[in-house]
Amino acid sequence: MVTPPDSIRVLFVTIPPTQAEAFVQALVEARVVACGNILPGRSIYRWQGALCREDEAVVLLETTADALEAAMAHIAAAHPYDCPKIIALEPLAVAAAYAAWVHAELGGRSQTA
Template sequence: MENVLTCFSTCPDAATAERIARALVDARLAACVNLLPDVRSVYRWDGDVVVDDEVLLMIKTTPAQLPALRERLVALHPYETPELVALPVADGLPAYLQWVADSTGAH
């Protein structure tokens, strides 16, 4: 079974989210990116508690692609400190996990 990661990042709007998602998939840094609209984030920034409406990206990739994905996300993202957290996929449909690996060029 291939190693797969699900990464999360938030974007300020749908247009930014789609632009980043397309760039990651086009570059084979992600096999798939789901855009989840209407996410409300509450967080501390510069000493204040902030509430923002955002779009959540769920990015499927492999550990081999994570360093390049991280670099590209930071380059594309409008936030000073974009969110990027990667969680290992413990299990899944083997054919899907293989598809993620094949789609990102990881073998």
């Protein structure tokens, strides 16, 4: 069964690989995200006029729509970059059991499932 996707948000963040695990753990412990997946990545971008290539961790974080603002604030405050990539995505569909778990982990913030 699929739950209305408007209750779940996925945050896409990049961070130095050496800091990723502690970063995600702090967000989970603060109960602003239910889960974080850490993937290896490589970013190529322009910063202050220079072309940069960096190994980065790609972090996918699951939260609720109600916790999104708090999650983004925690991420911004804890992130080591001057201009961190913090992108919130709304999924097309979410498995009902998974959505229920995310809500339960975040203290049951208004569930629409």
